Amino acid sequence: MKTITSRDNAFYKEIKALATSSQARRKAGHSLLDGVHLCQTWLDLRGAPRHCVVSEGALGNAEVQAIVARCGAVNAPVTALPDALFNAVSQVEHGVHLLFVIDTPQPATPPALVMASVLLDGVQDPGNVGSILRSAAAAGVKQVYCSPGTAFCWSPKVLRAAMGAHFVLEIFEHVELPDLVRTAQIPVLATSGYAAEGLYTLDLRDPVAWVLGHEGQGVSTEVLELATHRVAVPHLGQVESLNVAACAAVCFFEGLRQQQALQA
Template structure:
């Protein structure tokens, strides 16, 4: 284990750049995982960290101490003072452990006949991560993101995704209308308005591509023009709309519910 106590240390400076700059992470093809749960999710996916970074306080925590004692999980372990670690941590209350790992390669092709979740301009990292988590839990393995979405491998999206990234095929900077125009299943977008039909009126047993739009503007016109059907979520309580992550969860698990319905015997 290597100890770093100075902000002038070259490795600390490099780590700080990696933690704070999306451009630096893309250039290095590396990701930053914050917290023991994400480290364990990485290992469960069959991948190994390139480097582990812990704080003085973190190494005293039982789960981190057990992790460090259970074998050679990583050849490089760095310990920082709590003050230095706090400069790297993406949250106000540091977890005490970060892992640096190689950014997984993007799947070579999109699946034009399988289930998909499409995100159009969803910019809040928490919303993107939450939708990835719902998609993975619902069995949707393919997620396509437009160019103006939050960066899918950013530390905040990773933290909100709670390990879902390692269960999904993720495609960034996708031209969504092109995918939708070639898609062989049923494409649907959530939208308000008289031309939308109710979610619970849909038949969702076949392959479906769910499209969810940005927090403010919703699905953009060129994407909306490419979907087969517009769907509204019933809201009898009188609210105007749902948070996009909540809307995605409702739609994805309505799909799960319909597919798990037992046939009715006569």
């Protein structure tokens, strides 16, 4: 284990840039996992990180000790920072001071939609994106496609909101959704508060692709027109629509309910 004590250290500057700059993360092709849960889940599902960074104060924590030992067993570098330096790079308040630097997964985009999928069309809020990923993974969705205007899925806020869902999903970013929808080999269902077709009238027992749109503008007109179905989630009261993450969860788990009913 190495120890860094200077703010001028090149590696420390690199970590700080990754923690504070989306541009730096994209340019380097690296992301940060902050906290015991994300780091533990990465080890369990994906293996060794590129680098493990821990604060000196966290080294007495039993969970951190176990993770550091696992990193050593797979030859992942481990670096300790004084608590003051670590605080400047972590965005988690009152958390356990542990970070993984990972290579941001960048799978090749498949030529067509063929399995249970989610298409995010300009969803901008990182918390919404993370919540959608978490619900998608829990409902058995396999792939997520993000338009150029969607929040970067590997940003710290999205990672924290998704709670490890990234590691069981294939996530494709900067995808031109209209082209993808045109070649889809499964039904494409675009959500819209103004659609005439209700969610609970649909047969969702086979794989489908859900399209979820921008928090204010919804799914783009072009994608709406290309979709197999335009779907509304019925709701009571005088609110105009559901939050996009709530809408996603309702849709995903209605599909899961129908699939499990078929199996029973």
